[in-house]
Amino acid sequence: MNLTMPTAISGFSKLSKSEKIEWLLDTYFSNKEDARNLVQQYWNSDEKLQKLHDEFIENTITNYYLPLGVAPNFSINNKLYTIPMAIEESSVVAAASKAAKFWLDRGGFKAEVISTEKIGQVHFTYSGNFEALLSFFESVKPKLIEDTKAITKNMERRGGGILDIELKNKTEDLEHYYQLHATFETLDAMGANFINSCLEQFAKTFKAEAQAQLEDDVNIVMSILSNYVPNCLVRAEVSCPITDLKSKDITNPSLFAEKFKQAVSIAEVEPYRAVTHNKGIMNGIDAVVLATGNDFRAIEAGVHAYASKDGKYSSLTHCSIENDTFKFWIEIPLALGTVGGLTSLHPLVKFALEMLEKPSAKDLMKIVSVAGLAQNFAAVKSLTTTGIQEGHMKMHLMNILNQFEATSEEKEKIVEHFKTNVVTHSAVVEAIENVRKI
Numbered sequence: 001m002n003l004t005m006p007t008a009i010s011g012f013s014k015l016s017k018s019e020k021i022e023w024l025l026d027t028y029f030s031n032k033e034d035a036r037n038l039v040q041q042y043w044n045s046d047e048k049l050q051k052l053h054d055e056f057i058e059n060t061i062t063n064y065y066l067p068l069g070v071a072p073n074f075s076i077n078n079k080l081y082t083i084p085m086a087i088e089e090s091s092v093v094a095a096a097s098k099a100a101k102f103w104l105d106r107g108g109f110k111a112e113v114i115s116t117e118k119i120g121q122v123h124f125t126y127s128g129n130f131e132a133l134l135s136f137f138e139s140v141k142p143k144l145i146e147d148t149k150a151i152t153k154n155m156e157r158r159g160g161g162i163l164d165i166e167l168k169n170k171t172e173d174l175e176h177y178y179q180l181h182a183t184f185e186t187l188d189a190m191g192a193n194f195i196n197s198c199l200e201q202f203a204k205t206f207k208a209e210a211q212a213q214l215e216d217d218v219n220i221v222m223s224i225l226s227n228y229v230p231n232c233l234v235r236a237e238v239s240c241p242i243t244d245l246k247s248k249d250i251t252n253p254s255l256f257a258e259k260f261k262q263a264v265s266i267a268e269v270e271p272y273r274a275v276t277h278n279k280g281i282m283n284g285i286d287a288v289v290l291a292t293g294n295d296f297r298a299i300e301a302g303v304h305a306y307a308s309k310d311g312k313y314s315s316l317t318h319c320s321i322e323n324d325t326f327k328f329w330i331e332i333p334l335a336l337g338t339v340g341g342l343t344s345l346h347p348l349v350k351f352a353l354e355m356l357e358k359p360s361a362k363d364l365m366k367i368v369s370v371a372g373l374a375q376n377f378a379a380v381k382s383l384t385t386t387g388i389q390e391g392h393m394k395m396h397l398m399n400i401l402n403q404f405e406a407t408s409e410e411k412e413k414i415v416e417h418f419k420t421n422v423v424t425h426s427a428v429v430e431a432i433e434n435v436r437k438i
Helices: 017-028 032-041 047-054 092-104 130-146 149-157 192-213 253-269 271-291 296-307 347-355 361-383 388-403 408-417 425-437
Strands: 068-076 079-086 110-113 118-126 161-169 177-185 218-225 233-241 317-322 325-333
Touching (some): 068 092, 079 271, 079 347, 079 361, 092 271, 092 361, 110 361, 118 192, 130 161, 130 192, 149 161, 149 192, 177 192, 192 218, 233 361, 253 271, 253 317, 253 325, 253 361, 271 296, 296 325, 325 361, 388 408, 408 425
Antiparallel strands (some): 118 177, 161 177, 233 325, 317 325
16 A cells, blocks of 8 residues: 655644544555554543543543552551552562562551752743842832732632742843742642643733833743652651661661662762663652653653752752661652642542542652652662562563463463573573474
């Protein structure tokens, strides 16, 4: 079959779902029927639910599934949780579960929210006298807040709202550049829409008042929240006497503790290691963030910026050994919500939040930070004992078998074989070939 040569298409968004699919099939697929069947295979049979999914984003053609797993036995502040995790990477859920079980009998995880301040900025330029601008800002600041009352009244009723607005002079960084730097409390909402609405009203009022009171023009560039929230912090930690670290694969607790601490110290000083170290942390964090309907891209951006806050990219976790006590902790910024957005729309998000006993945003911050700490503990523990590949490749075994379309009988024989053999891709391929020769 001859494919249509790809060309720019006008009005694609106005096409119906079926018309969009047909255009894609005509343009890019040699076997249209197989491609169409695949797209339709992932549609939900419940038309109402499918329509809901279709309306989450634009130009939808089908659903893209990720596995939703659970990691049980997490003791957080003496309360047991089973944590939902949406992720495609092998061994993440298993590692989290293993870390949870390890610490369950050693005091569990402790977590606390340090602060919940969120940030938004109005970026503008002004070429006049700074003292005149500062005087104007101080006089207009009450009006900036007053003009947002229609936006903030519901949030204020619940105890949140605008915390403060500052004028920041950034002209040393960029000529004529200033900010209205605002801080917010958004409670159980992530608050992006609330913050952006306030900022746009600040800009409107600020511009209008400046035209009447200042000799030089204020030019608004943009108004937008920041995903860098260094004052929206949560801390999670585990600790126990070094002797209590002894387990099946930790026969020398003192040696393990020292080696573990050294591995974390390396990630604190070596950016090449820190990036991979922190990526492992985000395996746990992103999986819970995604399962609970939050924005993992915003979390990633803010967390990695925080890892560089001292001028050099570094580990998000830290370890100490003092008075024969092993302590391992994380302190990270997490701007999360448990109301609004997908939390009240996506059925599986609602399912995940109910599994977590309908947490507040602060509770969710604690849970997510613990998931990241647990993931990192499991990874560093593996790296400093058996090595990372032994556990990871055993979890990856099923993916390799599925790639080669192994039957249930073949899987059973090969899984049994690798209970006592090292899993590598080539070894699995050889095992499949040997089984199929029989």
